[in-house]
Amino acid sequence: MEQTIPEVIRTVPLEYYIYFATALFAIGVTGVLTRRNAIIIFMCVELMLNAVNVLLTAFSAYRSDPNGQIFVFFIMAVAAAEVSVGLGIIVMIYRNFQNTDVNLLNRLKW
Amino acid sequence: MLTVFLLLFPVAAALLLHFAKGNAARVMALGAALVEFVVAVYAAVVSQVTAQTQFEVNVPWIASAGINFHVGMDGLSLVLVLLTTFLVPLIILASFRHDYPNASAFYALILFMQTGLIGVFVSLDAFLFYFFWEVALIPIYFLAGVWGSERRIAVTFKFFLYTIIGSLFMLAAFVYLYFQTGINGAVRSSDIIAFYNLTLSSDQQAWVFWLIFIAFAVKMPVFPFHTWQPDTYTESPAPATMLLSGIMLKMGIYGTLRWLLPVVPKGVSHWGPLVMVLCIIGIIYGAIIAIRQRDVKRLIAYSSLSHVGLMAAGVFSLTMMGLQGTVIQMLAHGVNVVGMFFIADIIQRRTGTRDISELGGLTKHTPVLSVTFLVLLLSTVALPLTAGFVGEFLLLGGVYQYNHWMGAVAGVTIILGAVYLLRMFQRVMLGPDTQFTATIKDLTGAELAVLVPLILMVFWIGLFPGTFMRISEPAIMQIMTIVNR
Amino acid sequence: MQETVIPAASAPYSTLLYVLIPLLPFLGFLINGLLNKKLSGTVAGAIGSLMVLGSFLISVMLFWEFQHPTAQWLAPGATAHQAYTVRLFDWISVGTLQIPFTYQIDQLSLIMLLLVTGVGFLIHVYSIGYMHHDENVGKFFAFLNLFVFSMLVLVLGANFVILFIGWEGVGLCSYLLIGFWNKDHGNNNAAKKAFIINRVGDLGFLLGIFLIYLTFDSVQYAEVFHKASTMQIGTGVVTAITLLLFVGAMGKSAQLPLYTWLPDAMAGPTPVSALIHAATMVTAGIYMVLRSNVLFTLAPDTLHVVAWIGGITALFAASIGLAQNDIKKVLAYSTVSQLGYMFLALGVMGYSTSLFHVLTHAFFKALMFLGAGSVIHAMSNEQDIRRMGGLRKALPITFLTFLIGCLAISGIPPFSGFFSKDEILEHVYQHNKILWGIGMVTAFLTAFYMFRLLFLTFFGEFRGTEEQKHHLHESPASMTLPLIVLAILAAVGGFMGAPMFVGKHYLADYLAPLFTYSKALNPEAFATELDHGTELMLIGLSVAAGVLGILFAYVQYVSRKVRPSEDDAHRSAPESLVYHKYYIDELYNALFVRPVMWLSTGLYRFVEQGIIDPIVNGFGRVTLGGGQLLRYVQTGYVGLYLILIVVGIVLVLGLNLFRF
Structure with missing residues (x-):
């Protein structure tokens, strides 16, 4: 018996997705707030984005609404663009400071 | 179409000035201003004496929002347009002796300013009015800020901010009123007629009154919103001071007549007494402070504050005498104060100082200057048969009709006016010789060309005020009718 | 005293005469004023005096005519001793307030006319001699003529x-x-x-x-x-x-x-x-x-x-x-x-x-x-x-x-x-x-x-x-x-x-x-x-x-050849009081002049520069100060910004959730 992807997704209860996504998101937030290494912060941001993606996909499947999955594609595209720009900035930071600690970037104050 | 021409011609001329340099720019600017004056006189001659708006143009501007480019002139507008177009050529002529750097920009700004001023006087749409109201502010900011004296930056900054904040309240009120016009399913409109036809409750009118009035009160200025004024008048170059005092402060009074009294009559009757008290405090306060001023320009600035207070009091007296007196006094004050500031400028140019304690004894070698100075001064102290008297007489009469005691207190200005102006005249022109006496030169032809028209105007208004009162009477009557509705 | 109005238009000659009475001295004022330095003192004096004399003669004529209006050309329709007004032009008119420029011709104004022009003429003549040595004779007669003009307007006004x-x-x-x-x-x-x-x-x-x-x-x-x-x-x-x-x-x-x-x-x-x-x-x-x-x-x-x-x-x-x-x-x-x-x-x-x-x-x-x-x-x-x-x-x-x-x-x-x-x-x-x-x-x-x-x-x-x-x-x-x-x-x-x-x-x-x-x-x-x-x-x-x-x-x-004492001589108290004119000038100075001067300085220093202007500038200063304070929020630490962002989001979401 062949199952469609939404059906596969629906084999796991929705609550689990929510718990999982929330955990993922929380890990991302914690990472962003506590780490000072720009690359790790960056990865945590990606984690948060992906937590949202998971949720969007799950809800999309449960509600039989393809819009959610279209959103996911948008997010992935934007995230990819963001990564390229962000990594570029991080490389520039590293070139100037030989370090990627974000607290070094405190010139823009007052 | 005449209105549109009057409105756009100066700005077109200002753009053309860009191609002229130095002397040519002056002459071109003067020529343009004279053409403008001739057209305005023509408009006055062909206009009919009715309350109807004439030379009207009404085309959609932001059509979807019901905002139109609606301009036109009734008697009141016409009188002020006449004043503006009469004074601007003289102000340009008055600046001929100065060699302002970047002259083409200087004169372009003056003409640009003229468009703004005329726009204010002819707009019949709230947003258009607001647009020109702010347009008029920009050139004067640059005129004062670029060509002014030492403290110009700080002073013009204060002036600009003060007036613009004031007018933002007005904008807020206009937006509110604009939405009110659409409240009963009608099409929203910012046209003046729509505003006149609004039926707001007393409470609404009471606070809308202040929103609008603040803008006008700052511009006039009414006590205690006046502190930008003496500094700005003192620090600005002479032509900018003349524009400010001669024409720009009439914007506030005109605005009150056109956009405040008929729009929120209940608000006016509610707050009128308070405003009257403020005005009367301003009259006396300005006059008393003027007594001890040593800087001629600052002294005239405070005297101007006193006179404007009286005009505003005349407006809020809501009597025929007070309102017509205001109209005449706007003309008279425009002529007087421009002349006075010009003479202050002449004296400063000759002697290098405006401090009355350093001056003195000039009269012997400058009889013509003395006579012109004295005539303008007497007009300012409201001597009969000069321009100042008709206005002040009617204004005091109006205030007296409103309240006897207020009239009596406001009347003290005729005593104090004599005190500070005669004191100034005595210190500057009379008395024993000073270091300047021997070398000072009398008026030149170019200076006379400015002062003679002003003096003729002083006597014209003084002897035949009917010329102008006839024009404005129907418009004023109509305002009175709407207010008393 | 019933009013008889003589409209200016219907009686051209007479109006001319009425206008001339004040106008002649005014003309003298203009001539002497404009040609101030060019005229010799005597000529200026002669012009000034003649103008007033002209007014005087016209006044005499009117005075006589007023009692014997036989000729009827000065004031058509007037009877003897009948007051009337002459309308020259409309001056100010606002609503019901009508102020025409009119002359009142009656016993009082006629007598005053005679007095002003008559005595005025004599004094003008006298001034020619008296002011002979002055350098500004022209100016003097100009002012004197202007005075006569004003005085005539004063007594003629209706x-x-x-x-x-x-x-x-x-x-x-x-x-x-x-x-x-x-x-x-x-x-x-x-x-x-x-x-x-x-x-x-x-x-x-x-x-x-x-x-x-x-x-x-x-x-x-x-x-x-x-x-x-x-x-x-x-x-x-x-x-x-x-x-x-x-x-x-x-x-x-x-x-x-x-x-x-x-x-x-x-x-x-x-x-x-x-x-x-x-x-x-x-x-x-x-x-x-x-x-x-x-x-x-x-x-x-x-x-x-x-x-x-x-x-x-x-x-x-x-x-x-x-x-x-x-x-x-x-x-x-x-x-x-x-x-x-x-x-x-x-x-x-x-x-x-x-x-x-x-x-x-x-x-x-x-x-x-x-x-x-x-x-x-x-x-x-x-x-x-x-x-x-x-x-x-x-x-x-x-x-x-x-x-x-x-x-x-x-x-x-x-x-x-x-x-x-x-x-x-x-x-x-x-x-x-x-x-x-x-x-x-x-x-x-x-x-x-x-x-x-x-x-x-x-x-x-x-x-x-x-x-x-x-x-x-x-x-x-x-x-x-x-x-x-x-x-x-x-x-x-x-x-x-x-x-x-x-x-x-x-x-x-x-x-x-x-x-x-x-x-x-x-x-x-x-x-x-x-x-x-x-x-x-x-x-x-x-x-x-x-x-x-x-x-x-x-x-x-x-008989006793008493001489008034010099200024600094000792005087008894009442004598001194009278000599110093009861100190009224000093009193007025203390009561009015000095307080006004004091008030002027005081208002300028303490109210204008001490209260009103500081309040206005205060608005500016508060704005500046507020910016000054708030800019310290901008620490430059990315971590802090992030925390603030998160806190902000949590707050917004939380408030929304609990409908605060």
Whole structure:
């Protein structure tokens, strides 16, 4: 018996997705707030984005609404663009400071 | 179409000035201003004496929002347009002796300013009015800020901010009123007629009154919103001071007549007494402070504050005498104060100082200057048969009709006016010789060309005020009718 | 006094004439003013004088025509003694307020016209000689002509506002002429003082005009008086109107408490003092009250005030006159005192009597001022009578004419002052015995100080410098001729109102129509007649007061040769009080001038720069300060920004969730 992807997704209860996504998101937030290494912060941001993606996909499947999955594609595209720009900035930071600690970037104050 | 021409011609001329340099720019600017004056006189001659708006143009501007480019002139507008177009050529002529750097920009700004001023006087749409109201502010900011004296930056900054904040309240009120016009399913409109036809409750009118009035009160200025004024008048170059005092402060009074009294009559009757008290405090306060001023320009600035207070009091007296007196006094004050500031400028140019304690004894070698100075001064102290008297007489009469005691207190200005102006005249022109006496030169032809028209105007208004009162009477009557509705 | 309006258009010739009366002097003003330096002094003087002479001749013509309108071309349709107005053009019109430029032609304006142009002409002629050495003769005559113009507008106007035009105009000329020698700030201050104090009065007058308009809905004499004639005596609003008008009169006619400018006004050239500050301008207040006699009759309370202020001023100024040593100052205080007499007469409703005194006073006081001018001229600008003496030999004409003036003012029959003064005292006696007593004392004092002046100046030994003595000379004909003419007028002028001698009170009869309304309103005040015995007794007493004053002065200054002490000499307290004019100037300085100056500085320093401006700037400062504080949020630590973002999101979401 062949199952469609939404059906596969629906084999796991929705609550689990929510718990999982929330955990993922929380890990991302914690990472962003506590780490000072720009690359790790960056990865945590990606984690948060992906937590949202998971949720969007799950809800999309449960509600039989393809819009959610279209959103996911948008997010992935934007995230990819963001990564390229962000990594570029991080490389520039590293070139100037030989370090990627974000607290070094405190010139823009007052 | 005449209105549109009057409105756009100066700005077109200002753009053309860009191609002229130095002397040519002056002459071109003067020529343009004279053409403008001739057209305005023509408009006055062909206009009919009715309350109807004439030379009207009404085309959609932001059509979807019901905002139109609606301009036109009734008697009141016409009188002020006449004043503006009469004074601007003289102000340009008055600046001929100065060699302002970047002259083409200087004169372009003056003409640009003229468009703004005329726009204010002819707009019949709230947003258009607001647009020109702010347009008029920009050139004067640059005129004062670029060509002014030492403290110009700080002073013009204060002036600009003060007036613009004031007018933002007005904008807020206009937006509110604009939405009110659409409240009963009608099409929203910012046209003046729509505003006149609004039926707001007393409470609404009471606070809308202040929103609008603040803008006008700052511009006039009414006590205690006046502190930008003496500094700005003192620090600005002479032509900018003349524009400010001669024409720009009439914007506030005109605005009150056109956009405040008929729009929120209940608000006016509610707050009128308070405003009257403020005005009367301003009259006396300005006059008393003027007594001890040593800087001629600052002294005239405070005297101007006193006179404007009286005009505003005349407006809020809501009597025929007070309102017509205001109209005449706007003309008279425009002529007087421009002349006075010009003479202050002449004296400063000759002697290098405006401090009355350093001056003195000039009269012997400058009889013509003395006579012109004295005539303008007497007009300012409201001597009969000069321009100042008709206005002040009617204004005091109006205030007296409103309240006897207020009239009596406001009347003290005729005593104090004599005190500070005669004191100034005595210190500057009379008395024993000073270091300047021997070398000072009398008026030149170019200076006379400015002062003679002003003096003729002083006597014209003084002897035949009917010329102008006839024009404005129907418009004023109509305002009175709407207010008393 | 029914109004007959002569529209300007229908009577071209006559209008031209009416316009010419003030216009001729105005023309003189323009010519002399514009060609100031180009004309020689004599030519300027001749132009000025001829213009006034022209006005005088036209006035005489009108005066004659007014009584015999036979030709009918001056005022078509007018009957003899009928007042009428001439409409020139519309001046101000606002709603119901119509102020046309109209002239009133009636007995009062005609008499005033004759007085102003007649005496004015004489003084113009006199000035040609007097101002001969001045460098600005052209300017002087220009101002003098401008004054005559304003004064003529004042007396011709047919409504209160036109009257006010002239009223302010003469004030301006007074200012210009007092400060004629403007190099000296003393003169300029005197001029300024005169203008400002007059403005105080003008404010009252102006408010009076407003109240008249609000009450009667018109400012036109004929209409106002006609409406007023139907009112009740003692109506409150009329009392208010008349009090306000009287404040104006106090300023212009130098009554207590607004008299202090007049003595200072003597800083101007002497002909100015004669014309403006003795004969014409200062009587404008009396003219105004006479003009509005109907209103004053309606307000007995005001009349009381007028009478008392007049009486007290008369006595007060006379007492100051006792101790003055400047020849012009003595005359100035005597003018104030005589003006007080005139108001005293007005206050007891002796309207025509008051005008009678205006006329005689114009003759003898102008005469005395011009005489004083002649003395000053001869003494090379010395004005202190302590430096004079024995001048009667050097200046015989001046002495004789001055003597006539003194006799007239002292009320010695048959000189003009006797008749008018006696008539005033008679009127006052009927109304108020205390005021009559004050009048009698004043009459005595007047005679005393006038003859003190005469004796100190013209009798005894010469006390000036050798140089002055050498220069002593009688003035030229242009100066003595006006003196002689005025002396004749001062001597015989009284017979226009001397029923005892000529059988008829010409002046009173002539003026009677002016007071028709007043008479109708309050007949008793006009009807009272004294019996012959009382009348004779009063005459005797007033003459006795005058003679007594002269005798005292004679004993003191001729027999005992007393000389007034020098400025720094020790004086007893009351003497010092009088000598320093009761310290009124000092009092006013302390009460008004200094507080206003102090207030000006105070308001500027503490309110303007201390409160209002700081508040406005405060808004700016708060904004700046707020930015200053808030910018510390921008730490530059990315971690902090992130935490804030998260906290912000949590807050927004949380609030949304719990619907706070």
